[in-house]
Amino acid sequence: QSVLTQPPSASGTPGQRVTISCSGGNSNFGTYTVNWYQQLPGTAPKLLIYNNDQRPSGVPDRFSGAKSGTSASLAISGLQSDDEAEYYCGAWDDSLNGYYVFGTGTKVTVL
């Protein structure tokens, strides 16, 4: 059971803005930055956002991240059919000798 909680699903029509939340705690988000990963069906995860709000080279600016206290969010603006995927937040956690933890995952559906 992950310590990072995400809603199981989110949806929107093409062109809409969708926001995904991720709730953590003091041992992870309270100390470390948040990262987001996109996993398209049948493929390996891809880093989408790192250090709360930074985009790796090649990631469109339609994707944006934010963190406030022990909560984080990923926003997808101008939703496209290609965005239909599973999205995971992730962060280092200081408890239990330290480990990396992924969120529970959110399936985004483009209607």
Place this chain on the structure above:
Amino acid sequence: EVRLEQSGAEVKKPGESLKISCKGSGFSFTTYWIAWVRHMPGKGLEWMGMIYPSDSETTYSQTFQGQVTISADKSSTTAYLRWNSLKASDTAIYYCARGWVRAGPYDYWGQGTLVTVSS
């Protein structure tokens, strides 16, 4: 070009041993962390542990401590994940991923290795 190339799919019986691999290329293998991530059918991603190939320092998730062994060979720029005795519940896709600092994130991922354990 940065690449993490994983070994092919495996079908094993319960109780058998297995070692899968992840070969890094296009970057300095000894200056990055290599993590292993499990993805069970219909479930989320689970971080298993990681290794720093420069000195073989390893960190395991408590869930996987004692269940698997992570190792690396600097000379062949390859990381490994080993089981001594597989269980049906080990059936999953296993990914390796590269992290530039100990706390992540993971910017490059292997293509995944499907491990099926069935009698």
